[in-house]
Amino acid sequence: MHVRKPKSFSLLEPVIAAFVGLILVSNIVAQKFISFQLSGITVSTDLGTLLLFPLTYIFGDVLTEVFGFAVSRRVIWYGFAMNALAALLFGLAVAMPFSPEFTMQKEFAMVLGAVPGLVIASLAGFWLGSFANDFVLARMKVWMVRWDPVHRWLALRTVASTLVGELLDTSIFVSVATVFGIFPVGLMASLIISQWLIKTAIETILTPVTIVVCGALKRRECLDMVGTGTWNPFAFGVEGGENLVATGQLKKNEDEGPAS
Numbered sequence: 048m049h050v051r052k053p054k055s056f057s058l059l060e061p062v063i064a065a066f067v068g069l070i071l072v073s074n075i076v077a078q079k080f081i082s083f084q085l086s087g088i089t090v091s092t093d094l095g096t097l098l099l100f101p102l103t104y105i106f107g108d109v110l111t112e113v114f115g116f117a118v119s120r121r122v123i124w125y126g127f128a129m130n131a132l133a134a135l136l137f138g139l140a141v142a143m144p145f146s147p148e149f150t151m152q153k154e155f156a157m158v159l160g161a162v163p164g165l166v167i168a169s170l171a172g173f174w175l176g177s178f179a180n181d182f183v184l185a186r187m188k189v190w191m192v193r194w195d196p197v198h199r200w201l202a203l204r205t206v207a208s209t210l211v212g213e214l215l216d217t218s219i220f221v222s223v224a225t226v227f228g229i230f231p232v233g234l235m236a237s238l239i240i241s242q243w244l245i246k247t248a249i250e251t252i253l254t255p256v257t258i259v260v261c262g263a264l265k266r267r268e269c270l271d272m273v274g275t276g277t278w279n280p281f282a283f284g285v286e287g288g289e290n291l292v293a294t295g296q297l298k299k300n301e302d303e304g305p306a307s
Contacts, residue, residue: 062264104177192291222235273291
């Protein structure tokens with residue numbers, strides 16, 4: 048069977064860059080909160096949750112679905128490291144002496160000088176939530192490809208992984224931030240529920256876009272990875288998994304139909 052070779056320029060690097068960039072921008076705009084009434088209930092959320100965080104999980108879905116868990120595992124660590132580095136550099140920038148002509152030090156510190164508790168909450172939520180999202184999606188794909196070889200039910204695993212990942216991410220972030228006194232205790236439950244619902248709703252609405260992007264990338268990259276060498280999140284350098292395109296398994300499954 049002839050397998051079309053992927054183009055020399057892979058889109059993996061731009062996808063990684065966009066993923067990490069969204070994470071860094073999200074943590075800055077997340078400091079601005081908004082509140083609105085929904086069916087008589089006050090909903091509080093931040094702009095990071097509303098605008099950008101859902102997109103990072105969509106990128107996570109695409110990376111795992113197309114390039115595999117081994118690649119998405121490394122990308123999560125890239126995002127985690129850059130998140131920590133950004134927090135350190137922002138802190139140093141705020142602490143450094145400034146010229147008398149610079150009259151916006153207070154505003155500068157308010158925007159970039161995140162307190163340690165917020166950094167810890169953000170890193171913990173991102174790490175566990177991202178790994179949970181990618182783990183659920185990758186494990187479901189191993190199971191689903193046996194009876195859905197052409198990925199007609201791809202939305203099932205993208206939505207299910209989002210529900211789990213976003214719940215862990217949001218719960219840990221808000222809980223840790225509340226312990227450090229960043230959020231009032233009275234708002235903790237409201238923040239967790241509202242942010243989780245908003246994130247999952249946005250990603251669910253954008254599921255058709257995720258499916259189209261996954262399909263386009265699979266065709267261009269000639270990749271459709273399933274499985275991994277290990278599910279250990281700390282196995283940074285371990286590869287593994289099976290490319291359904293390269294092995295011809297996807298074509299075979301399409302010809303034979305779902306196994307009974």
